[in-house]
Amino acid sequence: MGIVRVGFIELWVRDLEASLAFYQGLLGFRLERQEEGRAYLRGYEELEWSLKLTQAPRAAVRSLGFKVEKEEDLEALKAWASSEGLPFRLEADWGRVEILRVQDPFGYPLAFYHRAQKLERVLQRYHEYRGPGVLRLDHFNLFSPEVGKATQYYRERLGFRLTEYTEDEEGRLWASWLHRKGNVHDLAFTNGEGPRLHHFAYWLPDPMAILKAADILAGAVQTDRIERGPGRHGISNALFLYLKDPDGHRIELYTSDYLTVDPDHPPLRWSLNDPRRQTLWGHKTPKSWFLEGSLLLSLEDTPLSTRPSPLQGLPEHVI
Known part of the structure; x- marks a missing residue:
């Protein structure tokens, strides 16, 4: 399906300013945009935002994003979702005109995109690095x-x-x-x-x-x-x-x-x-x-129910 790489994650947070104090203030993420309870951040190597924080009543994960190679790959992913009866919808976000959100057969809220606004290159602005230099x-x-x-x-x-x-x-x-x-x-x-x-x-x-x-x-x-x-x-x-x-x-x-x-x-x-x-x-x-672990959200932004694993063992054998 032309998936290139992991692309972004959208987190719901209960206190946006506290989250920014952690991600921007301590870890040094670059804050690229903040508006109406939303913040978009990136690492110093990235040309696109990769972390979205959204003020919300509960902590959860809304989207797990992946970049695809071509526009045609989004069409192939739509066809895949439709053929398998998976819930899907199209959305837009800052700098991304088309995002295909799909809830996969296991419940994971995936998001796929191709086009993204390119941000200014800052990789070699070492004097601007903060925190440990998240890339x-x-x-x-x-x-x-x-x-x-x-x-x-x-x-x-x-x-x-x-x-x-x-x-x-x-x-x-x-x-x-x-x-x-x-x-x-x-x-x-x-x-x-x-x-x-x-x-x-x-x-x-x-x-x-x-x-x-x-x-x-x-x-x-x-x-x-x-x-x-x-x-x-x-x-x-x-x-x-x-x-x-x-x-x-x-x-x-x-x-x-x-x-x-x-x-x-x-x-x-x-x-x-x-x-x-x-x-x-x-x-x-x-x-x-x-x-x-963090709760995941459905495409309707409601918490997904979880299931226990049938594999049983001592806690140290889980991973």
Whole structure:
């Protein structure tokens, strides 16, 4: 369907100013537009906004956006949604004249777009960088009670490629990492109560930026925002720091994974019993990581109901 990469996320937040103090004030996102309870932000490498914050009565995720290569790809996606009986609608937003919103068969609120207003290039305006230097949106991680089915569907119907996966000794899939843009993932499915968002991730320039982010939170006496890390994943090999925003949405600061552009790149299997898959350095993952996630919204902007996973295990075996 011509999906190029992850494109944007729209979060509902209960206090827009508090959210801007976190994303713009602490993490240094560039605020490009603010109006009528909405704010549009981006990283320093991006030429389009990638984070939309909307003042709302509840915290939730409205859209998980993906960019497509051509206008014709939007038509193909409309045909896909229609043929499968999926709810869909067309919308417009600031800088994006046509966005196709689709609720996929598993409940995830997807959004696809092609044309977007290009913002001024600021990548080399290093004197304007704030925070740890957030560069670009990298991926979404989604809680799913049916990881195997979702993974197969996204590979066969939407053209995602599998890079890594976690499997138990019975051959059941517990988590998967899928990409379009050529690094480890644009999208991951994680076993758990869902559909929900586990986290969204932004790419940082280098490992020192991860440490700088931790120092910024410490300096601001907001270390309670740090949920996990800094550390290095076994899966993806990336360095990470996980934070919770004022509404409990989880954002990962992420860097140093690897290229997967070869079409015959072999997926890497991890055993569910291998503790190195979560954290290569060995420190424990907090229980909140396995249990907490963001609610998703339907196309009518109502909260989606969730389902428990039929796969049962100890909390440390969930991811």
